[in-house]
Amino acid sequence: MNILIVDDDLVDRKLIKKMLISDGSHHHDITEVTCVSEGLKAIENKHFDIILLDYNMPKEDGIEMLIEMRAKPKLGNTAIIMISSSENSALAIECIEAGAQDFLPKGDITRDSLNKALIYAKKRFEAEQRMHNSYLAVKHMAERDQLTGLSNRYHFEEILKVMIANNKRAKNCVALLALDLDNFKNINDTLGHSVGDEILIQTVERIHSCLRQNEGFARLGGDEFAVIIGGICNINQIGMIANRILAEVSKPFLHEGRTLNCSVSIGSALYPNDATESHELLKCADIAMYRSKQSGKSRISFYKEQYQYEFSRRVDIQNSIKEHIEEKSFRLFYQPVYCSKTQMMTGVEALVRWPNTTIHYTPDEFIPIAEECRLIDPLGKWIIASALEQLSLWQQSYETPLTLSINISPIQLQKKILETYLLETIKTYNLKTSSIILEITETAFMENSKEVIEILTSLSNKGFRIALDDFGMGYSSISHLISYPIDIVKLDKSMQSLDGENNKRLKIIESLSLMLKKLDFSVVAEGIETKAQHQLCKKLNIDYLQGFLFSKPMPANEINLILDDYCKKIILK
Structure with missing residues (x-):
């Protein structure tokens, strides 16, 4: 057994050594030092099974060495028996509480008591080590994300508090980066969570390569991450690190020969400029990150107070949407669609409007x-x-083949339940699918194209008519007209700026209109506000017209008046 004796009293050391050697049943390798500093140096160079440590020494007390050792990983890896010339029981308890395995008054030390203490102390320490290692394992599990090995949210928030406290004393700034992967849900939904997990692990490795060793890095949940950067002297430091992360994450990922693309949006907040408390700093970084998302993704945004107002407004709108859906208090307005030849209303487009409340939001917002x-x-x-x-109700009351256009979100198109719900509702109200026009925008084609094609094709086969909205606004591709089961094309309201013979857009609209007619699409011009635009539509032989020149969106009771007027004209004829 390797034993270290730390005692400034030569006589006591010799006495203890003699007792250890006189026990012929055990072989001991004994090292002697006279003070704490020598003892600490000795344990750095050699492993000892037991340390016999004198409590009271001239320069430093032995209990200081005990406390320092127990603060190290694995508890210093050595069993310690405190020895003292004092027999004070309070002193013994103090030593045990500080981490000693036993306490022996020097006056009570005999060969047998010493050897028993060595054996018991070693076994106690081994048991304590096992318990401590179990505690560390549980602590690690509680503080770490199992997939990536990064700190979890709880541990990260604790680290952030400590980092802020340390930098507060040093009067340095702390930057917090909130990171969120862009469109990661699509990878999980289309390729499965195992592929998503692999992308997350690769992403963590890429971000790690952009950071220094002393920077806190955590997975807060799902595809959300956070990074702490301490000792900030210049805001450019944050930008450099963030841009490195953006560049690394945006590189293509490879999985089984397939190239996958994923990017990250980053928000940054600075202590103490933006917030002085850890939870507030996290909130500010999150708000800045949402700003990056809204600004086009794959970029960094630095927190500004204006973002707080926008974020609060966003939260208010979200909460209000939930409330109004539950109360069914949203309103529907209907904008008439007119036949260009007969000038008669052939259908309406249903447009959702915010409830009639004091605070009002537009559809573009909510x-x-x-x-x-x-x-x-x-x-x-x-x-x-x-x-x-x-x-x-209209078809029953007026016996008119009125059509209804409903805008369908790309989110709704990603779910097969849309078709089931439409068919069930149509059956409930005894309608024909041919009288329903489902309006979609090309953003629906940008992701999950295969699934969207299947859903739209199924809806088309059931008799629904599909209209492509906002055609010509910049996203349109001719291939979409061929690849998707589209019946109607709605020219974007950018036609509002087509007054004037020399307008370049005029030629574009003329070409588009001619092409669409050649392909046998029904064409609707929306956003018609002037007589000049109306004349242009006549010239281009566009089928249907919609816009403020003819009628604004209106509640159902006002549509009733238009239909009443049509009925009177028919009777007079």
């Missing part, structure tokens, strides 16, 4: 938020049910 937080599904169901019920 629809994207409903899509992002997946509230578009319950909202979309309410729109479909309410609009189809109204169409049924």
